[in-house]
Amino acid sequence: MTKKERALYITPFLKDNPGILNKVKQQTKILSNNDIETVLEMNMKHKYVRVLPFVDRQFDYKITEKIKLFDVIYIRKPQYFTFNFLHYLKRIRTLNSDIKIILEIPTYPYDHEFKHRVLLGFKIIVDKIVQNYLQKYIDVVVTFSGESKIFNVPTIPIQNGYKFDISNLNYVKKNNGKIVLTIVANIEKWHGIDRLLTGLVNFPNRELFKLNIVGSGNKTVLNNLKLFTKQNGLEEFVCFLGEKKGKELKKILMETDIGVDSLGRHRSGVFYNSSLKGKEYLAFGLPVVSGVKTELDTVIKLQKYYFRVSADDSPINFSEIRKFYSRVYNNNNRAAIKNDIFDIGKENFDYDKTLKPLVSFIKDKDV
Numbered sequence: 119m120t121k122k123e124r125a126l127y128i129t130p131f132l133k134d135n136p137g138i139l140n141k142v143k144q145q146t147k148i149l150s151n152n153d154i155e156t157v158l159e160m161n162m163k164h165k166y167v168r169v170l171p172f173v174d175r176q177f178d179y180k181i182t183e184k185i186k187l188f189d190v191i192y193i194r195k196p197q198y199f200t201f202n203f204l205h206y207l208k209r210i211r212t213l214n215s216d217i218k219i220i221l222e223i224p225t226y227p228y229d230h231e232f233k234h235r236v237l238l239g240f241k242i243i244v245d246k247i248v249q250n251y252l253q254k255y256i257d258v259v260v261t262f263s264g265e266s267k268i269f270n271v272p273t274i275p276i277q278n279g280y281k282f283d284i285s286n287l288n289y290v291k292k293n294n295g296k297i298v299l300t301i302v303a304n305i306e307k308w309h310g311i312d313r314l315l316t317g318l319v320n321f322p323n324r325e326l327f328k329l330n331i332v333g334s335g336n337k338t339v340l341n342n343l344k345l346f347t348k349q350n351g352l353e354e355f356v357c358f359l360g361e362k363k364g365k366e367l368k369k370i371l372m373e374t375d376i377g378v379d380s381l382g383r384h385r386s387g388v389f390y391n392s393s394l395k396g397k398e399y400l401a402f403g404l405p406v407v408s409g410v411k412t413e414l415d416t417v418i419k420l421q422k423y424y425f426r427v428s429a430d431d432s433p434i435n436f437s438e439i440r441k442f443y444s445r446v447y448n449n450n451n452r453a454a455i456k457n458d459i460f461d462i463g464k465e466n467f468d469y470d471k472t473l474k475p476l477v478s479f480i481k482d483k484d485v
Contacts, residue, residue, distance in 0.1 A: 123480055125149055125156045125190040130197065135304055136363050138224075141394060142194065144281055148469045152477045154190070181209045190218045190480050192260075195228075198241045199248035207255035218480065221252070222260040226268055230308075230386035260476060262392030274479055277413050279472030280397035282464035287403050289372045290453045297443050298328045299407075300370060301378035302362075302395055305335030310382025310409055310431075311343055317434030319350045327355055327436065330370055334361045371402040375443060381409035384429040400463030403456025405446045407439065419462045422446065423455075 127146050142158065149156040185191070191210060196203060210219060249269045259273045266273055291298070303309045311331060318324050334340070340358075347356045362370060371377070377399025383391050393412045400406065405423040406414060414424045425442040427434060447455060465471075 123154045123189040124187060125154050125192055125480065126185070126188045127156055127158045127192045127194075129158070129160050129194040131160065136361075137302075137304070137394065137398075141278070144279075144469050145473065148473045149477065149480070152481070154477065154480055156192075157188075181206055181213065183213060185210055185213045185217065188214070188217060190220060192220045192222065195221060195223045198245040199252075200241070200244055201248065204248055204251055204255070207252075211255055218257050219255055220258055220260060220274075220476075220479075221256045221271075223268060224262065225386075225388065225391075226261055226263040226265060227387055230388075258479060264390060274475050276392075276475050277467060277472040278392040278394040278397060279467050279469040280394070280401050280463070282401045282460065282468050284460070286368065286372070286401055287453075287456050287460055290456060291373050291375065295326075296328045297326055297440065298330065298373060298375045299378050299439070300330040300332060300374040300376075302332040302367070302371075302398070303335065303380070305331075305333050305340050305343075307336070307339050308382045308384075308386040308388070309380050310385070311339075312346065313381045313409070313431065313434045314378065315343065315346050315350070315352060315356065317436050317439075318352055318355060320433050321436035324352070324355050324436075326440065329356045330359055330374065331356065332359045332362050332367065332370060368402075371399070371404065374402070374404055375447075376439070377402070377404040377406050379406055379408035379410070379412070381407075381427065381434065382431070383410035385431075389429060397463060397467045400459055400467065403459045405442070405459065407434075407442070413467070417462065417466050420459075420466075423459050423462075 127142070127149075129142055142160075146156040146158045207219065210217060253270045256269075256271045259268045259271045261268055261273045261275055262278055264275050266275075299314070301309065301311060301314070303311075305311065314329060318327065318329065321327070331343070344358060347353055347358075359370065377396070379393050379396045379399070380391065383389070389411060391410045391412055393408065393410075393414070396406050396408060396412055396414055400414075400420075405425070407425045407427060408414065409427050409429055411426070411429075414420050415426065417424075423446055425439075427438075
């Protein structure tokens with residue numbers, strides 16, 4: 119009988135980011151489906167406590183003797199590394215010297231993603247110091263960046279995946295003369311939504327487009343986007359829909375023609391990104407526009423459904439977006455197009471495929 123590994127998955131607070139929380143739940147489900155019994159533990163401290171400069175409340179999980187019951191501990195990177203985090207790792211090693219310690223770093227490099235830089239100045243310095251000691255405790259880093267080593271620790275490069283559910287294709291949008299673009303994000307400056315708005319201002323036939331902006335996030339960034347929209351008379355064409363999930367989000371994506379991925383990742387020093395959102399668009403049968411190189415660039419079958427714009431701050435050229443739309447749909451059967459995009463996405467980015475290298479490492483199989 120095949121031995122069933124036991125894994126403990128620890129993650130910081132994620133209740134304010136339902137997309138990432140769903141990803142974590144899918145990861146634990148796939149691991150469990152592969153005979154790796156996985157227990158999920160999430161820090162439930164209020165998210166705002168984490169920004170206080172001398173308070174470490176990212177992990178409240180107590181490392182006790184029961185850590186001996188696990189073969190693997192999988193830790194999703196906290197917002198910043200602390201000396202207390204090193205203490206956690208040391209205690210894990212002390213109590214269970216045979217356990218595999220896996221650290222997931224969702225974005226790398228991540229320096230430009232620190233918020234409240236003045237308030238967190240001390241913590242940023244500590245983060246840099248702690249990086250130098252991680253190799254003492256961490257067996258492997260799971261990364262979506264393609265790096266072979268991070269902080270001198272070997273990596274398992276994997277791709278962000280998605281659960282491809284055929285029910286997402288139950289409805290096909292009717293062509294009503296509007297080209298509907300939707301971006302779903304926990305809004306920050308690196309999503310580059312301002313590039314869309316300035317591009318729409320520059321486009322003479324803006325009435326051909328409707329832009330859905332779905333999500334909350336950085337209030338300053340969001341308020342500036344809304345102010346720009348009002349000042350430039352775009353309110354008729356741009357809809358700020360707030361955070362949506364479940365059936366509400368499904369309905370929006372089913373009424374969409376093109377999904378928009380991040381357009382400003384260069385602002386955070388990232389020029390390759392394993393996009394989670396791009397996979398979600400594919401799962402709804404949507405062509406994708408992106409401003410950063412992703413795995414979608416490498417899938418030949420997807421190229422006719424994928425349009426990458428420049429990684430800079432220039433306004434998005436809506437004339438080119440219109441041409442992309444025409445190339446994709448070209449008066450063809452929309453249902454067939456959506457199914458084709460879905461099938462290509464599922465073949466390449468379903469969780470069962472993207473998590474294989476991680477499963478193989480845990481089960482001591484060749485990757």
